[in-house]
Amino acid sequence: MEPRLRQDTAETAPFPPLSSWSSQENSTPGLSPNNHGLFGQGAFLLRKTEISVESTPAESLNDGQSSDRASTHSTIRDEKSGRINFRSFKNRQSDDQSSIHSNVWRSSEDLAQSIDPLPLGTTVSIQANQPVKAHQQKLREMKGLEQAASIKRWAGEGKRAEAWGKLNRDPELWDHTGDTLVYFGYQRPQASFRIKASLLEDTKSDFLVSKLQEGFQRSVKLPPSRGNPTALRGGMKSLSLITRGRRELPTLFENGIPISETPIRHEIHFPAPDNASRVEILRHHITTRNLFAFLLDKPLIGLTYYQSLSDLHERLILYMPEDVDCAGLAIRYLINNKLHNVSNDPAAAAGLLAWIEGNNVRWEAGWREAFVHCIGMYHDLRQLPEVRDISHTSRALLERSYLELQARIEACQSRLATFNFDDIWLSSASSSTLSRRSFDRLRYFLRQYHERVYKGWPPGAARGSSDHWLTRDIVRRLQRDFGSLYDYYVDRCRCWNKAAELEARERNYNAEDSDENCPLTKLFLRFDNRHKYPHIPYPYPLLPASATDLFEGKPLKQSMFSTKAKTLEKRTLHACAEASNSLLVGPETATNGLVEAFLRFEKTDLISEANPREVRQGRWVLLYGILQVLATMSVDTPGLWFKDVPYFLNPRLKTPPWLVEADKVLEEANPTLSHCWTVSKTWKPASWAP
Numbered sequence: 001m002e003p004r005l006r007q008d009t010a011e012t013a014p015f016p017p018l019s020s021w022s023s024q025e026n027s028t029p030g031l032s033p034n035n036h037g038l039f040g041q042g043a044f045l046l047r048k049t050e051i052s053v054e055s056t057p058a059e060s061l062n063d064g065q066s067s068d069r070a071s072t073h074s075t076i077r078d079e080k081s082g083r084i085n086f087r088s089f090k091n092r093q094s095d096d097q098s099s100i101h102s103n104v105w106r107s108s109e110d111l112a113q114s115i116d117p118l119p120l121g122t123t124v125s126i127q128a129n130q131p132v133k134a135h136q137q138k139l140r141e142m143k144g145l146e147q148a149a150s151i152k153r154w155a156g157e158g159k160r161a162e163a164w165g166k167l168n169r170d171p172e173l174w175d176h177t178g179d180t181l182v183y184f185g186y187q188r189p190q191a192s193f194r195i196k197a198s199l200l201e202d203t204k205s206d207f208l209v210s211k212l213q214e215g216f217q218r219s220v221k222l223p224p225s226r227g228n229p230t231a232l233r234g235g236m237k238s239l240s241l242i243t244r245g246r247r248e249l250p251t252l253f254e255n256g257i258p259i260s261e262t263p264i265r266h267e268i269h270f271p272a273p274d275n276a277s278r279v280e281i282l283r284h285h286i287t288t289r290n291l292f293a294f295l296l297d298k299p300l301i302g303l304t305y306y307q308s309l310s311d312l313h314e315r316l317i318l319y320m321p322e323d324v325d326c327a328g329l330a331i332r333y334l335i336n337n338k339l340h341n342v343s344n345d346p347a348a349a350a351g352l353l354a355w356i357e358g359n360n361v362r363w364e365a366g367w368r369e370a371f372v373h374c375i376g377m378y379h380d381l382r383q384l385p386e387v388r389d390i391s392h393t394s395r396a397l398l399e400r401s402y403l404e405l406q407a408r409i410e411a412c413q414s415r416l417a418t419f420n421f422d423d424i425w426l427s428s429a430s431s432s433t434l435s436r437r438s439f440d441r442l443r444y445f446l447r448q449y450h451e452r453v454y455k456g457w458p459p460g461a462a463r464g465s466s467d468h469w470l471t472r473d474i475v476r477r478l479q480r481d482f483g484s485l486y487d488y489y490v491d492r493c494r495c496w497n498k499a500a501e502l503e504a505r506e507r508n509y510n511a512e513d514s515d516e517n518c519p520l521t522k523l524f525l526r527f528d529n530r531h532k533y534p535h536i537p538y539p540y541p542l543l544p545a546s547a548t549d550l551f552e553g554k555p556l557k558q559s560m561f562s563t564k565a566k567t568l569e570k571r572t573l574h575a576c577a578e579a580s581n582s583l584l585v586g587p588e589t590a591t592n593g594l595v596e597a598f599l600r601f602e603k604t605d606l607i608s609e610a611n612p613r614e615v616r617q618g619r620w621v622l623l624y625g626i627l628q629v630l631a632t633m634s635v636d637t638p639g640l641w642f643k644d645v646p647y648f649l650n651p652r653l654k655t656p657p658w659l660v661e662a663d664k665v666l667e668e669a670n671p672t673l674s675h676c677w678t679v680s681k682t683w684k685p686a687s688w689a690p
Helices: 042-048 059-064 095-106 143-147 197-201 206-214 278-296 305-319 326-336 346-356 364-376 385-389 392-416 434-453 472-489 498-506 520-531 547-551 564-578 593-602 612-631 675-682
Strands: 049-055 070-077 084-091 122-128 152-154 180-183 193-195 216-221 240-242 251-254 257-260 264-269 300-302
Touching: 193 197, 193 278, 197 206, 197 278, 206 216, 206 264, 206 305, 278 300, 278 305, 278 326, 300 305, 305 326, 305 346, 305 385, 346 364, 346 385, 364 392, 392 612, 434 593, 434 612, 472 593, 472 612, 472 675, 520 612, 564 612, 612 675
Parallel strands: 070 122, 180 264
Antiparallel strands: 049 122, 070 084, 152 300, 180 193, 216 264, 251 257
């Protein structure tokens, strides 16, 4: 019978002439049936071959062959040299030859399970898969890889990277309904991914579509699943036994739901480049996996975040058509999977920043997000090897912005530690005036209140905050408390008066006004100009009636149950209660802890003094200074996507390195976005009252 050999179209080297075993067994050393040289190297050869067994009983009876004989042909091609050794031997029905037949399969039992005796007329063809040569390119050198301990997985949503070790077979990329198996290389015993061929066809990539065509299987294969009774225990990727009879596909179950297995029609391979180092091979396989994760919107893996993004981007450029915006595709993938959320992960923030700086990316919004988070975590970031992947220019910008932010935090906490705002007063002001006394007494009250609430004031330094006790959480709480107190007492009808400002400038705001014991406009103007603060648009409080107004037309009468002093206190309390927005604020403001404590404080402190108006002014001066300082720290950089973090998000933004020559400045945090500047937009008309 003429030997029948199936040859893959991808094989270009011609086959040598066919010969029988008997004619070559003495001339070819190492291949005789006695020493089984061909199969003695089974562990080496079978890793490089594809085996297909087809049942053709009808052909076995041609040429008058007896029923006790079967022809078996084998082709072995070395993957590196490309040489082919072909042998044809006849398997006689004898004890000696039967032992040879059994020894052949035992020599390869580490790769495949033993196969039952083949039926009459079975043809066995063994052929090697030749790798399709892809474009060779040198991988970018990355500093952060030097200390990368293991593969990590980034799931997005701001979650920290976790250790990951499922590269050989990724369950996230294994679709039971897929018809294509993906291998990392030609020597891999099992597929790593299972996908649908349409996924690659939709990319319109010539390279990926050609991979599908080259990996097309003429014979439909059963999928290598646990439910497949013909699957090999050793994970042999290309061995399938397909008989002439029709076989039903097994039923798999996932979460109790039956899944119909789809026959395998394509097998594609992505071998690593020749002469690549171990790290380069690992990077190549990681990027192959990330390519399919990109197509399926699955999480990213890698040694470092920069390596994952950069290698994936380069692979997209290599595979996708030239008219495709690969950077835009990568950015859309990050956004869809929330992988651009690098909050609370300094290594990922550094990796994103380094990738964005590339010539083919330059994503301005992403650079701002990564830059702000890098500064917030710079205390930890500067100790990581990934920081060296960031450009020298951006590292210098990070260092400057970080130092400026630390100086601002230090200045803010030094004032809030003791509520020290003595410099807001005019130098010639006397500390014995009623307004100054009320200022000092409120300062003492605030220290006591915060010691009770925070179990000590100032609280202890937070871990990883450069020994600063003032954290973003504390600033937000202080802003909420003092903002509520501001809402409760602010005069909504008196905004900052430009005319009053000009008048104060003309009359020299450094001089004491003899007509006022507490000239608010002068104090605020001087304080704001000295520290370059913007003026609060509604800087004045609601003031209770003066002493003269309290007693005008209402003479004090002493009764047997109350003295004149008691009557005065009641009138003062009533005047202070009326000079508030208690009927306008919401329950969140009215029930704020600081507001309730201040109301109790106001009912007992300096209540018997003659002028409650001046007392309110002195307290308001301290509140104004606190609100101005909090405004410098409580506002986040505008346009950020992710803000659920413990660190500050308000550094002084710098221009991205690629926009150095452009006249463009990114919008940064501004005190005018603070509560005192924005709350007026929520106020109802002044004529409205419940």
